[in-house]
Amino acid sequence: MHVLDAMQNSVEAGADRLELSILEDQERDQVIIELKDNGQGMAPEFAKKVLDPFVTTRNTRHVGLGLPLFAAAVQRCDGDFQIQSVPRQGTRLSAVFRYSHWDRAPLGDMPSALLAILLAERPVNVLYTHRVGSREFQFDSSEVRRELGDVPLSSSPVRGWILRTLQEGERDLQDLGGGS
Ligand SMILES: Nc1ncnc2c1ncn2[C@@H]1O[C@H](COP(=O)(O)OP(=O)(O)OP(=O)(O)O)[C@@H](O)[C@H]1O
Numbered sequence: 001m002h003v004l005d006a007m008q009n010s011v012e013a014g015a016d017r018l019e020l021s022i023l024e025d026q027e028r029d030q031v032i033i034e035l036k037d038n039g040q041g042m043a044p045e046f047a048k049k050v051l052d053p054f055v056t057t058r059n060t061r062h063v064g065l066g067l068p069l070f071a072a073a074v075q076r077c078d079g080d081f082q083i084q085s086v087p088r089q090g091t092r093l094s095a096v097f098r099y100s101h102w103d104r105a106p107l108g109d110m111p112s113a114l115l116a117i118l119l120a121e122r123p124v125n126v127l128y129t130h131r132v133g134s135r136e137f138q139f140d141s142s143e144v145r146r147e148l149g150d151v152p153l154s155s156s157p158v159r160g161w162i163l164r165t166l167q168e169g170e171r172d173l174q175d176l177g178g179g180s
């Protein structure tokens with residue numbers, strides 16, 4: 001949910017290209033989640049205080065909780081949370097968790113989160129990379145859009161195909177048994 005929320009922030013900031021990478025490295029006892037976007041970015045002073053729950057540019061509600069909750073989840077597992085942003089260029093967020101920490105939440109349903117972002121009203125592309133040890137799964141929605149031409153991602157066969165592709169990719173990563 002934190003990752004989905006962060007991707008939503010990117011879309012709200014006008015980004016049309018996201019790069020999400022999740023690296024699970026048991027040997028180094030780390031999970032590194034990195035999200036880069038090409039949205040409008042944030043002024044340096046704003047980026048510094050954005051982890052404060054009362055900072056938001058929303059006008060429908062007066063607290064912004066997405067980033068503070070994400071940062072709190074990281075800090076609970078002795079992790080490290082950073083945001084770097086350049087106005088008019090984009091934002092990079094990185095969250096490093098300790099893999100073996102008791103409080104580290106499981107990754108959750110990434111295929112559904114990615115599909116939700118890809119089907120948002122504003123067209124956005126995501127380059128998704130998920131690495132577990134030496135295995136890697138990558139999905140680039142811009143390739144899919146190129147292949148599809150005028151067919152929208154939201155058409156139900158396409159949507160189903162994307163979801164299955166993501167689910168199979170994730171399953172192959174988790175699949176134990178020493179295959180290469
Ligand atoms: N990727 C980003 N690019 C530009 N600005 C961002 C980005 N992520 C967050 N922000 C800014 O930081 C503010 C706080 O984000 P946060 O997710 O904590 O709260 P919110 O999105 O305002 O509300 P909520 O997530 O609770 O719905 C946002 O209102 C936005 O101005």
Ligand SMILES: [Mg+2]
Nearest residue numbers: 005009066067
């Ligand atoms: Mg948010």
